Amino acid sequence: MADAELIHRCQQGDHAAFEELVKRSERRVYGLIYQIVRSTNDVEDIAQEVFTKLFFSLPQFRLDASFDAWLYRIAVNQCYDYLRRRKRNPQVTQADLSEEEAAFFESDESVTLARPADISKRMEIKQLAENLLSALPPKERSLLILKEIEQFSIEELASIFKTSKSAIKLRLFRARNHLKAVYEKSKKRK
Amino acid sequence: MEHRQLKGLIEEYCEGTLSPEVYPKVTQHLAQCHECKQHLRLIRLTQGITAASKGIAPPFPAPGFSRQVLQAVAQQRDNYLFWRPLRIVALRTIPAMAILALILGVVAYMQMTALLDAPNKSEMSQLESYLDLPTNWGQEDAVLSETISRDPDRVVKTLMGGQTNPSKSEGKVK
Ligand SMILES: [Zn+2]
Numbered sequence: 001m002a003d004a005e006l007i008h009r010c011q012q013g014d015h016a017a018f019e020e021l022v023k024r025s026e027r028r029v030y031g032l033i034y035q036i037v038r039s040t041n042d043v044e045d046i047a048q049e050v051f052t053k054l055f056f057s058l059p060q061f062r063l064d065a066s067f068d069a070w071l072y073r074i075a076v077n078q079c080y081d082y083l084r085r086r087k088r089n090p091q092v093t094q095a096d097l098s099e100e101e102a103a104f105f106e107s108d109e110s111v112t113l114a115r116p117a118d119i120s121k122r123m124e125i126k127q128l129a130e131n132l133l134s135a136l137p138p139k140e141r142s143l144l145i146l147k148e149i150e151q152f153s154i155e156e157l158a159s160i161f162k163t164s165k166s167a168i169k170l171r172l173f174r175a176r177n178h179l180k181a182v183y184e185k186s187k188k189r190k
Numbered sequence: 191m192e193h194r195q196l197k198g199l200i201e202e203y204c205e206g207t208l209s210p211e212v213y214p215k216v217t218q219h220l221a222q223c224h225e226c227k228q229h230l231r232l233i234r235l236t237q238g239i240t241a242a243s244k245g246i247a248p249p250f251p252a253p254g255f256s257r258q259v260l261q262a263v264a265q266q267r268d269n270y271l272f273w274r275p276l277r278i279v280a281l282r283t284i285p286a287m288a289i290l291a292l293i294l295g296v297v298a299y300m301q302m303t304a305l306l307d308a309p310n311k312s313e314m315s316q317l318e319s320y321l322d323l324p325t326n327w328g329q330e331d332a333v334l335s336e337t338i339s340r341d342p343d344r345v346v347k348t349l350m351g352g353q354t355n356p357s358k359s360e361g362k363v364k
Contacts, residue, residue, distance in 0.1 A: 015260060015263075018260070018263075019256045019257070019259075019260055020256075022255070022256040022259050022260075023256050026251040026255055026256065027250065027251065030248060030249060030250060030251050031248045034245055034248040034249060035244065035245055035248070038245055040247070040248075040249045043248075043249050044249070044251070044252075044255070047251065047255070048255075048258060048259055048262055051259040051262075051263075052259060052262045052263055052266055055259075055263045056263075056266070056270055104238075104242075105235060105238045105239050105242070106235060106238070107238075125242050126242055126243060126244070126246070128242075129239045129240070129242035129243035130243040132239055132243075133239065133240065133243050144236065144240045145240060145243075147240075148236075148237050148240035148241050149240060149241060149243075149244045153205055153207055154201055154202060154205065154207070155207070166198065169198065169201050172201060173229075173232075175236075176232050176233060176235075176236040177232065179236045179239060179240075180232055180235060180236060183235070183239065
């Protein structure tokens with residue numbers, strides 16, 4: 001059955017159709033939530049909230065709109081809620097970068113995702129990167145994660161956040177500059 | 191195309207969503223524009239950091255997850271249905287409330303300007319006592335302007351020192 005047909009049935013109150021819709025998108029939603037909140041334990045609770053909200057909001061969904069954008073919007077907002085509540089006092093900016101590590105981020109290697117072969121080195125780099133990102137406000141961090149890890153295009157992001165492409169580019173520009181500033185600071189400290 | 195137009199396309203350039211006509215123009219521009227090159231570097235660096243932070247052990251939904259969601263929906267349904275009429279009413283009344291607030295704002299503004307135009311008596315006497323004005327200062331002004339309009343020549347003469355003793359009705363003019 002096509003997604004649109006399935007969604008239409010859900011809107012009529014068909015629970016079996018909704019269960020199928022959940023099954024089709026649960027993995028993507030889990031992955032997205034995990035990348036944003038980075039807490040394996042809480043992903044299930046957040047995902048359950050997301051799908052419950054989806055169920056009650058489906059009657060307002062217009063079939064000509066993008067279902068994915070609708071679903072991701074709910075998921076991202078739920079993650080923000082969670083992060084706000086958690087207000088984790090981060091181990092932030094304890095990342096002091098060595099020259100080698102800085103060179104890694106500045107090389108094309110990091111972009112092409114060719115990670116250092118050594119597993120422990122790889123974990124170290126990952127932890128450093130995570131610490132740098134955790135210094136950013138949740139909204140900026142999430143935007144970068146959606147863009148660079150979940151690989152949403154500018155156009156898709158505009159549709160998820162219900163805004164223009166240029167507004168998304170401006171937000172990205174700010175988030176990138178912020179991350180760069182955090183990065184420069186931790187490089188200097190070393 | 192020039193810098194102004196091209197600098198906004200660098201994000202799309204990196205994500206590879208530019209049209210085949212525009213792509214080489216951006217490449218060419220990047221080779222010669224320092225500012226755009228810096229922007230490209232910023233994107234690459236932050237791409238690298240973000241990608242490197244990728245969580246590598248995402249949890250997977252348990253087989254019964256969708257069932258669990260349906261149970262949660264069933265639990266929240268009564269609550270949702272109970273509050274739904276109120277929610278609908280609230281949503282419908284938002285525009286009416288906005289219009290009402292606007293009208294009240296306009297009325298308040300008009301009242302305020304009316305008050306400013308015509309200060310009431312008690313406010314005026316307060317002002318006068320504060321400024322220590324003679325109680326007949328308004329009348330003196332009226333007499334002066336009347337004199338000026340009736341006999342400007344005399345006023346000129348008075349001011350020039352030609353006539354120092356104005357006659358009866360203008361007696362109050364200083
Ligand atoms: Zn340029």
